Amino acid sequence: MGQFANVAKVGDIGDGDLASFDVAGSQVAVANVGGTFYGFGDVCTHMACSLAAGELEGTTVTCSCHGSQFDVTTGAVRRPPADEPVPSYPVRVQGEDIQVQV
Numbered sequence: 001m002g003q004f005a006n007v008a009k010v011g012d013i014g015d016g017d018l019a020s021f022d023v024a025g026s027q028v029a030v031a032n033v034g035g036t037f038y039g040f041g042d043v044c045t046h047m048a049c050s051l052a053a054g055e056l057e058g059t060t061v062t063c064s065c066h067g068s069q070f071d072v073t074t075g076a077v078r079r080p081p082a083d084e085p086v087p088s089y090p091v092r093v094q095g096e097d098i099q100v101q102v
């Protein structure tokens with residue numbers, strides 16, 4: 001893992017929202033679940049749609065393309081057709097900055 005990189009300000013991603021960022025060449029999605037931020041691979045392991053373009057409900061993100069679901073806290077698959085997890089990335093808040101480690 002590399003350094004933590006600033007990706008956004010705390011106020012930029014509201015509760016229940018998703019956003020995606022390029023962090024050192026990796027597409028990373030960040031989810032705000034009740035004020036806690038989680039980082040995971042934005043690229044769905046089914047057919048590469050952006051998970052940040054999907055729907056977040058609790059800690060589950062649903063891919064907008066074919067309905068695969070992933071646990072945003074671990075990257076684990078919760079519902080097929082995807083059968084491989086997405087990576088999980090550490091996130092921390094420093095002051096007003098959301099930082100992700102890839």
Ligand code: FES
Pocket residue numbers: 044045046047048049063064065066067068081082
């Ligand atoms: S690309 Fe995500 S479910 Fe198919």
